Amino acid sequence: MTKTGRILLIILAAAGACRPAQAQEFRVKPDHTVVFGGQHLLPDYLPEFTVLFSAADPQLRMRPAGIPDVQYNVATWLSDRPELNRTDRRADQSGDGFDDEILEGSVESRTADLFNAGRIIVVRPVSHRAEGTDKVTFGYPENDLFSIAAELTADTATGRPLLTYRLTAKTGGWYSVGFTGFAGRDPKRTDEIWQPLIWQEKRFPDKSYLTLAFRCPVPSAFVTYRNATYGILAHPAEFPFDPLPTAANSRFGVAVRDRQGLASPMLFAPVPGGIGSETAPGGKLVFSALLCGERGDTTDALQNVAERLFGFTGNRNNALGSLNETIENMISYVLGPYSRFLDKEKGCTYATDVPGAVKNVSSLNPLEIAVLNDNRTMLLERALPVYEYVLSREKLLFCADSTQNIQYPSRRMNGPCCPVSELTALSSILKGSAPYLLSFAKKEYGSTRIRNLDVVEEGCTWKNAIHLYRATGEPGYLKKAVAGADRYIRRRIDTPAADFRDPEAGGFFFWTGFAPKWIDLLEMYELTGDKAYLRAAHRGAKLYTQYVWYSPAVPDRDILVNPDGKAPHYQYLKSKGHAQMDAPAERVPAWRLSEIGLTPESSGTSTGHRGIFMANYAAWMLRLAHYTGDGFLARTADHAVIGRYRNFPGYHINTARTTVYEKADYPLRGHMELGANSFHYNHIMPHISLLYDFLVTQALFRSGGKVDFPGEFIEGYAYLQSKFYGHLPxxxxxxxxxxxxxxxxxxxxxxxxxxxxxxxxxxxxxxxxxxxxxxxxxxxxxxxxxxxxxxxxxxxxxxxxxxxxxxxxxxxxxxxxxxxxxxxxxxxxxxxxxxxxxxxLFTAETRWQTPYAATQDDAVRCMRVGFGRAANNVFVYFTQDDTQLRKVWFTVDGRTTEDTDYPFEHTAPIDGERTEITVKALTRQGRIIEWETLELKK
The missing domain is CATH 2.60.40.1180 (Golgi alpha-mannosidase II)
Structure with missing residues (x-):
């Protein structure tokens, strides 16, 4: 019997992560709608369930969503209402993280719309009954497929309203039960929405996609309306920590677009066609979800859920060793043979993704390591060649093989390929001893260039104006930076993103494209002191946390890893012939194995990369925490870096939980012996910069600003932004x-x-x-x-x-x-x-009057490269390639060197105040060409 208007006081348990100050109450209306009181800010909820049934296996498979300009794979099913279209595979969708079965899989008769995945049966309560003072049960009409019941109570661990369904199958088949009781809202009238991983702010899905559990930073979708955010969240007990979450073991999914195209947080468990979905006659399905309401926006809700429901409250520790030991191990590694730096090519091998290619990130990384570690070998054998590389190559990815097109490499010598910020930083760090750097920077500022993948970068941006102002002090650049940043805040911070068409995003693949440019806004704050930029940067960083893992909850127990004495074998590397690695079976605390605090690599590879160790955002979040007092950002930074590895750990967590990445000798083996995760060797030096940045910023944060060192900006590309330290006291x-x-x-x-x-x-x-x-x-x-x-x-x-x-x-x-x-x-x-x-290195020296020269036809370029007393060289290179030239000769101050291997380049020491360079070449047609003499002088 329904007891109309009955008030149920739910006394919240004292145990657990959440301990509210007062009891919550709710009442059930005659139409069975639940009305919540207290401070939980929940809208009315009708305990309605949408059951999806399929008599045959709907064959859950991941496929490209086909969203314009966004690489993202989604759950799809066989359907008699298909709407999925084939998406052409791009040239950069190859290598680590790209799954051929997904990208090449059939889309015939497939749907990505959850509500086309099976027969739809919506069940609404026809009765409710109070049981004691802390529970209400709901009854539902019978049907020919199943019977279902539900109960609403207070979760004993968290105090939140807990809704549990129990379904008994009458007919065998594949079932999915959706918690669909929140009334839909016009998405245009919401403050914002969130469905992991790519729909945030006002970006509303174009269809009812289902995000599987393994891609949920917290296991809910959210809607914000009038500064209150609500969702329905898988109970922490429904989201186990071990095994590692994957598509195959995802027990539920979340969505935010309902059948009518309105905004409504929903949760479906099990996933149609997923684990536990197939149910025999008489089989039972049970699942519990928490109704969640929070004051504030979706980022506030994510933080509250992470802290109160998933225990994200403490820091990690140095159980493995200090960060200083890790940095020292990595420096030894990067100077050794296993780091696969190719001296002749002046870069790190990129064979993991692009056979035959080399790739560098930034010359600032090895230069910073050399300076901070006071390491002459690092300066001469890494910083110097990478400096020459980025000033001479057209793109960061260089491949002499003209038939290679994976990730769009270049074989042209038409530098610089480094960004404006690197040129200005180098100019400042080297005390203006290489004035051509500023000339290059100004030229790049007035042009466009593709530096990485196929992303076109505009030169004349407010972000580049920041760096030119720092290097030159010219007020015009500051004016442009301020005007551009102010416009950006109005367009991108004050106005929530509603689509994937941001012209300043740099593409929608890495999370830095989806979120606002919060690191650049933080740079603007440090440049100007204007709190508007700090507030904007803080908002952007909070949005960035929506790509960070905060669930599942980490249990307080030990977990057995490598049970057969082998590390997990990463499928991508297994397919390329990499060996499975030995690893001792051991029991370790669960927190050491956790991905919490890390992000997947990108939208396009998030199906296979659970968490990447390249967490450059950590130091920037810690810096924001210093300025704002935001402890959540500080803890996120800590979890991203601390207690994870003793040497370079490779790129990511994948496949299964393991300790293999922790070991000090993990990377010290041949490339084909590394089978647990992928190695992008160009990441090693940026990773050391990441750790230096974290340490210096942690000192700033913990000292309240009393330990403070100035830094230059290392832009790199994608995530690889850090601060450069050591050039100034x-x-x-x-x-x-x-x-x-x-x-x-x-x-x-x-x-x-x-x-x-x-x-x-x-x-x-x-x-x-x-x-x-x-x-x-x-x-x-x-x-x-x-x-x-x-x-x-x-x-x-x-x-x-x-x-x-x-x-x-x-x-x-x-x-x-x-x-x-x-x-x-x-x-x-x-x-x-x-x-x-x-x-x-940082002592101002006599400037050269002519430190750079080129032939009239620009076929030959040369420059003086000076690193204090450690190096004083001339670097010469041809812009023409081996389709034009067979052999070249470089003569520097009377000393001649012959070169038959492309690229044609030469470095030679110089010691006078004047240097002459002459060059000649043998063409493919057998003709000798000589160019005019070039001169560099003080």
Whole structure:
């Protein structure tokens, strides 16, 4: 019997992640609609279910959605109402993350519309009954396929309204039960919507796509109306942590577009044709979902759900080792043979995706590593050749094989291929010793170029104006930057995106294209101090969190991995003949295996990449947390980086949970021996920059701005943005010092301490950051060969900032105490000034009057390349290729070198104030061509 208007007080349990301050109440109206009270901001809900039934297997398969200009695969089914069309495969849809079965699979008789996936039976309650004070059960009419019942109660773990259905099949077949009780709203009248992974703000799906569980950062879709956000969310117990979520084991899906094309959060479980969907006569299906309502927008709802329902409240720790150890291991790796840097080609092999190609990201990465690590080998063997590469190649991906078209490589020597920001950063870092860099930057500012894939980049943008202003101080550039950024905020922040046509997105593949340009807006804030840019950057970063994993909940237990003594074998690499790797069977805490805090690579590869380790966003989120106090962004940054690996971990988590990526020797093997995840060798040096950026920014964040070092912008491409440090001094609690972090300088006995280090004329500074929640007191070993201290001496140490204490330095050791999750800056007196060997790199030198020259026909270009006392060279290259030339000769100051291998280029040391370069070539037709003499001089 229905008890009209009965008030049910649901006393929320004290246990669990969510502990509301007051009980929630609801009432059930005579029409069985549930009306919620309290602070949960839920609209009325009718416990209606939409059941999809198919007598035959609907054959769930992922296929390209066919959304214009967006690479995204969606769930599809066989249907008698098909509407899916074939999408032509692009040349860049090859390599790691692209599944041939998806991209080449048949679309005949297929639908991507959830409501075409089977026969639709909508069931609405015909009765309800209160059972005690904390439960209401709902009755439904019988039909020939199944019987169904539902109950509404308070979840004992979270306190949220919990709706559970129980279906018993009368007829065998494939079932899916949809929670479809929220009334639909005109999407144009909503504040915003969210359906992972690509529909956010006002981008409303063009059909009723279903997002499977494995692609849900939190397991719900959301609608925001009048600053209240609501959704229906899979109960955390319905979303297991192990095994790793995949399409095959997804037990539910979420959607936001209902049958009428209105906005309504929905959840379907099981997925039509998915695991658990096939049900025999008498078989039962049961699923529980939480009704979720939050004040604020969809990003606020995501944060609240992550924190209160999925336990995203603490930080990770250095169980594997410190970040300093990891950085040092990676530097050793990048200088060794396994990093596959090809000296002749001046780049990292890109054979994982494009056989025969090499690719670099930025010359700033190896230059920063060389400077911070005070590493001459890194400077000469990585920074110098990559510098020459980015100034000479037409695109970042270079392949001499003219038949190769995967990812659109170039074989032309028509640089620079680096962005304007890199040219201006290099100019500033090198103290103007290479004025051609600014000339190149201004030329690129006035043109367009394709640097990566097939993305056309405009030169004259407000983002490039930022960097030209920093490098030149010319007020016109600042005016353009401000005007452009203000227009962008009005168009892209103040006005929610409603489609996938943003001309400044740079394409819709990487998440940096879907979200606003929040990192550039943060750069604008740091340039101008205008809080409007900070607010806009903060909004953009919050939207970016909608691509970060915050579920499933990480259990507080150990998990067995590599049970057969083998690491998971990544299918893409298996298909290319890579060996399956040995890995010890071991039980480890679940949090160490977690993808929480990471993102999938992109919209187009999110079906196969669970989480990528290339989390450059972490330092930028931490920087925003410093300016805004946003602890959620700080925790996200921490989870993205901390406690994950001891060396370069490859690219991503995939297939199954494993510890193989954690090992210090993981990357130290041949390419075909790496079978657990893909290796993009051009990512290694940017990954080191990522970690440096995180450490320096963590010191800024934890010190409240009292440890602060200036940085230049490393743009790279896609996600590979970081700050460049080391070229200018910064401050450590009021003392000016220059970053200096040579390998082995300091070794804390407790691995929970990360640090940055710096020097001035009479002291060494080590800023320790404790990654654990407990106070750490430990010995620190100091390498006297680096620090200049003497055995037998006793040296004073002093904590000059943060919370902690330190003991006297003697016999190469001192003690330090750092509070849990705290910071302690230690000043150590030095007997003599520490002089980093690469410090002269940033000393202004006599400028060259002519540091760059080219022949009149632009067939030959040359430039002086100077890195302080470490390098003083001339770099010469031909813009013509081996279809025109067979052999070339370079003569520099009377010394001749012959070259028969394309690309035709030459580097030679110079030592005078004037250098002459002459070149000649043998053409394919057998003719000798000589060009005019080029001259570089001071």
């Amino acid at each position: 910064g401050t450590i609690y009021g003392r000016e010092a220059r970053l200096w972090m040579p390998t082995g300088l300091a070794t804390p006995a407790d691995r929970q301490l990360n640090y940055i280090s710096a020097v001035d004329d009479d002291a060494l500074y080590i800023v320790f950051m404790n990654q654990s929640a407990e106070t750490v007191e430990t010995d620190v070993a100091l390498d006297y060969a680096l620090s200049g201290h003497s055995d037998g001496g006793h040296y004073r140490t002093q904590v000059i900032g943060g919370s902690g204490a330190s003991g006297q330095l003697a016999d190469g050791r001192f003690t330090v105490r750092v509070a849990g999750n705290g910071i302690a800056a230690v000043r150590i007196e030095t007997p003599t000034p520490v002089r980093p060997q690469l410090a002269a």
